[in-house]
Amino acid sequence: MDFKSRLIDIAGEKNFRENEPMKKHITFKAGGPAAYLVTPDNTDTLAGVIKVCKESRVRYQIIGNGSNVLFTDDGYDGVVIIIGSKMSAIKVDNNVVNAGAGAKLAALASETATNSLTGLEFASGIPGTVGGAIVMNAGAYGGEIKDVIISAAVYDCENDEILILGNEELELGYRQSVIQKKEYIVLEACFELRHGDRDEINEKMKDLNDRRKSKQPLSYASAGSTFKRPEGYYAGGLIEECGLKGFGVGGAKVSEKHAGFVVNTGGASASDILSVIKHVQNTVYGQKNVMLEPEVRIIK
Ligand SMILES: Cc1cc2nc3c(=O)[nH]c(=O)nc-3n(C[C@H](O)[C@H](O)[C@H](O)COP(=O)(O)OP(=O)(O)OC[C@H]3O[C@@H](n4cnc5c(N)ncnc54)[C@H](O)[C@@H]3O)c2cc1C
Incomplete structure (x- = not known):
């Protein structure tokens, strides 16, 4: 059996997708497709999926509700496993x-x-x-x-x-x-x-x-606070002091409501979001000498 057939055999057809847009599964609503997506019903199925991936040397990535992750526009060339409902x-x-x-x-x-x-x-x-x-x-x-x-x-x-x-x-x-x-x-x-x-x-x-x-821009897609709180500061405060509120690239921008959030105003690509993150990091580092570390986990 080939890799795909083995995955379907273990997870069941209804729990399997091929070339699945990850923007449907993450709160940022951006990023490319996963080669395969599996939503296991239970621990045994999960263990079986991991075993098949390891044997075939295909990489895998776990996500939950996708509220703190971003896949790049190239997507993921392995198996995304959703531990969900x-x-x-x-x-x-x-x-x-x-x-x-x-x-x-x-x-x-x-x-x-x-x-x-x-x-x-x-x-x-x-x-x-x-x-x-x-x-x-x-x-x-x-x-x-x-x-x-x-x-x-x-x-x-x-x-x-x-x-x-x-x-x-x-x-x-x-x-x-x-x-x-x-x-x-x-x-x-x-x-x-x-x-x-x-x-x-x-x-x-x-x-x-x-x-x-x-306080939060909940009407826009996002991953919550984009950056971790640097010791002794608030990321949002630093970003605001650097005049970055509203700074945007394509469909992504620094929220005007809360500068700690990068939001997808509609149709942002992952690279728009990553460009805003990079610009914010560079500007805050240049003006404040503080390197902001993303809290959102970028999956390449
Ligand atoms: C509007 C908004 C507000 C938010 N507010 C807050 C807040 O107040 N406080 C806060 O801490 N966070 C906040 N977040 C961020 C996010 O909701 C949290 O980090 C949340 O705990 C992530 O859970 P998730 O299931 O979405 O994980 P995901 O985003 O799917 O995954 C996050 C990480 O966990 C790993 N992972 C997920 N499930 C598993 C598993 N079962 N086993 C192993 N690894 C796993 C993934 O590989 C990834 O590395 C907010 C996000 C949004 C969009």
């Missing part, structure tokens, strides 16, 4: 919550609020999956994944085994985790929350989401 079960047991890597943070926050559990309010407006949030140690408004996660089950692609990593072993830091350094795929995670008042929890989530709506 098919691996998204959420189970609540007293104050401990298990969630599949593909569960959306908004769904997780809502489910925990329904169960009067507090701790994940910060995550309700972050448009990622549990897997992506652990990889990035996503955080907002003073909370981060590190505060609430007990452990994660990961698939170790190098050794073909499932590992359970505790909070410390996940090495969570500012937009960092051990998953970024190893060949691990997050399968599910376990969170410990506290009992609270359901109305207060819902009120807090509403307040944080209202703050988001008033």
